[in-house]
Amino acid sequence: MKxxxxxxxxxxxxxxxxxxxxxxxxxxxxxxxxxxxxxxPTKISEIPGTVWVVQKEKIQEQVxxxxxxxxxxSILIPSMDIGPQGRTNYGQNMRGRSALIMIDGVSLNxxxxxxxxxxxxxxxxxxxxxxxxxxxxxxxxxxxxxIINIITKAPSKKGxxxxxxxxxxxxxxxxxxxxxxxxxxxxxxxxxxxxRLGVAYQQNGGVYGADQKQVLTDITQTDLQYNQxxxxxxxxxxxxxxxxxxxxxxxxxxxKFNGDRSLYLGQNLAAFTTKNASLLEMRDGFxxxxxxxxxxxxxxxxYNGNNILxxxxxxxxxxxxxxxxxxxxxxxxxxxxxxxxxxxSSQQNTFYSGLKALLSKSWRGLNVTYxxxxxxEKFEGNQSVYDIAKTMSSGGLINETKYSLGRYxxxxxxxxxxxVQAKYNILPKLQLNGGVRYQNMNVKVDDFIGSQQQTQxxxxxxxxxxxxxxGKSSYNVTLANAGLLYRFDEQHQVWGTFSQGVSxxxxxxxxxxxxxxxNAGTGNWDVTSSINVKEQPLQAIKTNQFEAGYRISKGxxxxxxxxxxxxxxxxxxxxxxxxxxxxxDLKLRNMGIEAEVSxxxxxxxxxGASGLLxxxxxxxxGEWQKQEIYNASPSKLVTYIGYNVRNWSFRFQSLQNFKLKxxxxxxxxxYNTSDLMVGYRxxxxxxxxxxxxxxxxxxxxxxxxxxxxxxSSYGIPELFNYKVRGRTFNLSYTFEF
Numbered sequence: 242m243k244x245x246x247x248x249x250x251x252x253x254x255x256x257x258x259x260x261x262x263x264x265x266x267x268x269x270x271x272x273x274x275x276x277x278x279x280x281x282p283t284k285i286s287e288i289p290g291t292v293w294v295v296q297k298e299k300i301q302e303q304v305x306x307x308x309x310x311x312x313x314x315s316i317l318i319p320s321m322d323i324g325p326q327g328r329t330n331y332g333q334n335m336r337g338r339s340a341l342i343m344i345d346g347v348s349l350n351x352x353x354x355x356x357x358x359x360x361x362x363x364x365x366x367x368x369x370x371x372x373x374x375x376x377x378x379x380x381x382x383x384x385x386x387x388i389i390n391i392i393t394k395a396p397s398k399k400g401x402x403x404x405x406x407x408x409x410x411x412x413x414x415x416x417x418x419x420x421x422x423x424x425x426x427x428x429x430x431x432x433x434x435x436x437r438l439g440v441a442y443q444q445n446g447g448v449y450g451a452d453q454k455q456v457l458t459d460i461t462q463t464d465l466q467y468n469q470x471x472x473x474x475x476x477x478x479x480x481x482x483x484x485x486x487x488x489x490x491x492x493x494x495x496x497k498f499n500g501d502r503s504l505y506l507g508q509n510l511a512a513f514t515t516k517n518a519s520l521l522e523m524r525d526g527f528x529x530x531x532x533x534x535x536x537x538x539x540x541x542x543x544y545n546g547n548n549i550l551x552x553x554x555x556x557x558x559x560x561x562x563x564x565x566x567x568x569x570x571x572x573x574x575x576x577x578x579x580x581x582x583x584x585x586s587s588q589q590n591t592f593y594s595g596l597k598a599l600l601s602k603s604w605r606g607l608n609v610t611y612x613x614x615x616x617x618e619k620f621e622g623n624q625s626v627y628d629i630a631k632t633m634s635s636g637g638l639i640n641e642t643k644y645s646l647g648r649y650x651x652x653x654x655x656x657x658x659x660x661v662q663a664k665y666n667i668l669p670k671l672q673l674n675g676g677v678r679y680q681n682m683n684v685k686v687d688d689f690i691g692s693q694q695q696t697q698x699x700x701x702x703x704x705x706x707x708x709x710x711x712g713k714s715s716y717n718v719t720l721a722n723a724g725l726l727y728r729f730d731e732q733h734q735v736w737g738t739f740s741q742g743v744s745x746x747x748x749x750x751x752x753x754x755x756x757x758x759x760n761a762g763t764g765n766w767d768v769t770s771s772i773n774v775k776e777q778p779l780q781a782i783k784t785n786q787f788e789a790g791y792r793i794s795k796g797x798x799x800x801x802x803x804x805x806x807x808x809x810x811x812x813x814x815x816x817x818x819x820x821x822x823x824x825x826d827l828k829l830r831n832m833g834i835e836a837e838v839s840x841x842x843x844x845x846x847x848x849g850a851s852g853l854l855x856x857x858x859x860x861x862x863g864e865w866q867k868q869e870i871y872n873a874s875p876s877k878l879v880t881y882i883g884y885n886v887r888n889w890s891f892r893f894q895s896l897q898n899f900k901l902k903x904x905x906x907x908x909x910x911x912y913n914t915s916d917l918m919v920g921y922r923x924x925x926x927x928x929x930x931x932x933x934x935x936x937x938x939x940x941x942x943x944x945x946x947x948x949x950x951x952x953s954s955y956g957i958p959e960l961f962n963y964k965v966r967g968r969t970f971n972l973s974y975t976f977e978f
Contacts, residue, residue: 273286275288279379280612289672290788292372293318293371293372293374293801294372295317295369300313300367302918303316306929309324311324312324318389319852320335320375320387320853321335321372322335322877323896323943324359325944325963327464327465328357328534329357329462337807337855337868338784339354339386340383341380341381341389342391344391344539345391348380349562351618351620353747353749355589362391365439366393366394373388374386375788376741376742378676378720382743385743393474394437395476401427401429402427403427403977404439404977405425405976406422406424406973407424408422408423409973410422410970410971411446412967412970415446415455417467418446418449425439425440433480434478435477437475440472441471443470446467447523448465450966455523456963456966457504458503460570460960461961462569464963469497470494470496471495472492473492475490483547484548487544488542489542490540496534496535497532497534498533498534501525501527501528502527504521504522504524505524505637506637507520507521509582512960513960516957524636524638528638531567531588532567535567537563538563539561539563541558541561543558544557544558553602554600556600557596557597559596560595566588567587570627570632571584571586572637577697578702584627584640585624585625587624587649588623588624590622591619592618595617596613606665606666607664612660616656618653618655619651619652620654621649622749626644626646628641644700649749650687650689650753652686654748658681659679660676660679662675671728672726672727672728675722677720679717679718682715682781684713684714684779685713686711686713686714686774688708690707690708691709692753694766703759703766706766709754709755710774710775711752712773714778714779716779716781718783721739732795733793738786738787738788739788740786742784742786743782751772754772782810787805788803788804797840798839798840806830807831827859829858830857831856831874833854835852836852846883848881852876853876855876857873867903870903870946870947871907873901874901875900875909875943877899879894879896881894888922890921893918895914896913897913898912913938916935917932918930926975927976928972928973929973929974930970930972932968932969933971934967937967937968941964949962
């Protein structure tokens with residue numbers, strides 16, 4: 242018996258794509274249809290690649306049990322690294338390389354590679370998350386490890402509906418060890434018009450480790466202790482008829498430090514200047530006149546037309562995004578001419594606008610999707626240098642701006658791209674996929690005076706400083722992909738693919754650094770050498786990936802496994818003294834296996850396991866060496882078992898991170914942590930109880946280990962020793978109407 246139904250809420254990068262399909266009564270559900278792999282609705286069974294869909298129920302089970310979004314993704318996505326518990330997702334790779342993260346198809350990655358893409362949305366406003374593992378050319382740059390597309394919520398049923406959520410989280414380890422959250426949504430849906438408004442608020446307290454000691458504030462990337470977040474998302478649309486629809490969304494997100502307790506560095510910053518870690522402690526009395534956190538707005542306007550322009554489907558999206566990222570006060574030294582310690586922090590702002598246009602046409606056995614992407618972006622980075630006397634006397638707790646200076650050169654970028662993607666059924670069960678993308682990048686970098694010299698001149702050492710010349714840099718890149726998919730049936734598929742992705746060095750950290758010498762006669766800091774646009778133009782760094790995989794979805798059994806090899810002729814590194822981005826002519830390869838298998842029984846019991854086995858190596862003069870741990874990904878294994886019975890739900894999950902060691906004896910320790918989740922649904926809502934780190938395991942976060950390597954020149958690794966949160970309890974209540 243055939244069944245006709247309408248897939249009515251498929252978001253194509255923010256647009257609603259409506260299409261009528263015919264299938265059996267065992268048809269795939271909406272969650273099994275994704276757009277992340279080909280920019281249009283496609284069944285997972287027709288995709289030659291590793292695709293994961295994190296459904297709303299899975300997201301809410303984790304979140305309402307207290308699991309933050311970065312940790313949730315590392316548990317539910319096999320290819321993704323274990324996330325830190327702070328603000329940053331720096332180094333949280335997929336298959337050992339960087340990921341492109343989007344909200345409704347709008348990229349959160351910028352030409353300035355700041356890792357706060359996951360400090361961008363509250364899970365309360367997330368409908369589902371689509372993930373494509375591995376290098377991809379579908380969406381352009383920064384997708385060398387994979388793509389994560391966060392799909393936001395829209396009204397789920399006709400009429401008026403809404404959702405209320407409140408929750409509290411604590412480890413019972415201190416008077417300030419408690420987080421509170423509340424969220425509310427209201428939605429309406431009619432025959433033609435729909436809209437939803439969601440507001441989520443959270444206030445965090447202190448964080449304590451398994452040893453019952455407060456975790457040190459992360460002064461490198463900022464953490465989420467005493468953090469206050471507000472996420473406001475409004476979505477609306479109008480359906481003219483079955484072939485024409487328009488959708489708009491506006492989001493405001495503000496996640497900032499909101500407390501007065503932080504890291505004390507000793508009188509006159511002695512812990513930093515004398516490398517005396519015993520002076521480090523958490524104290525009250527912190528203040529800063531600069532915002533520490535993330536403030537972002539984003540707006541989209543999309544149009545979707547079906548069966549127009551000769552039977553084609555048309556999608557057009559306009560998007561804008563602005564973000565202001567404030568960093569924590571960080572200690573440093575400056576020569577005046579005696580070496581003097583001081584504190585400063587940076588403010589880094591990005592402004593983006595873009596246009597995406599796509600057309601798709603199907604013939605017998607052939608589908609062609611083609612389009613253009615146009616992107617414009619501006620980045621500016623400033624820094625506040627704080628009053629030295631107040632900083633020193635307070636041990637770094639009181640920070641009042643004395644000088645507002647430049648931190649990175651301002652840059653403007655323009656990107657123009659065209660692409661075509663096609664699939665053809667060679668045989669009824671054999672499908673050929675392929676595509677090509679051509680992209681032109683133009684970057685303009687402003688003249689810039691080195692930030693160190695700006696600080697010296699502001700403090701009276703030298704009268705002026707010469708600029709490091711900016712300029713324009715332009716380059717082109719062509720990316721291709723090809724794959725074969727064999728469909729035994731709807732339940733079994735096997736595939737083999739070749740795909741390319743691209744990344745580039747961050748221009749703001751690549752340029753603007755020079756060697757200066759003070760001219761005693763003029764009092765000017767003269768540039769003796771520098772990395773500038775004219776002599777060192779930017780270049781694209783391609784990643785080539787080969788993959789073979791198999792998946793099954795039959796009865797209660799679901800499984801997917803893929804082996805991959807990713808290679809590139811260059812890799813990006815960091816100078817640990819200047820923190821400048823470096824592009825090395827060293828080959829990099831990542832190889833491994835990612836997989837998940839699960840089984841659901843008819844009595845409500847389910848269980849499964851997922852994991853990533855990976856090795857990352859750099860070719861140094863013909864010898865393959867282990868990639869350093871601040872870039873490499875450790876292997877991991879996740880196991881879980883659950884039981885759904887009547888109104889109850891139970892889930893126990895365990896995460897095993899395996900030890901990772903490089904060839905210079907840097908090491909990320911292995912550890913195991915487990916969570917328990919319990920839910921009960923009754924007539925007036927649902928209660929969720931979660932216990933994270935149930936066995937109170939004591940260990941450092943992966944970011945902590947990486948930061949100790951990156952900031953090794955400071956000679957005080959204890960300053961970057963960030964413990965994971967100890968045993969934590971989360972209780973939440975949700976009511977839907």
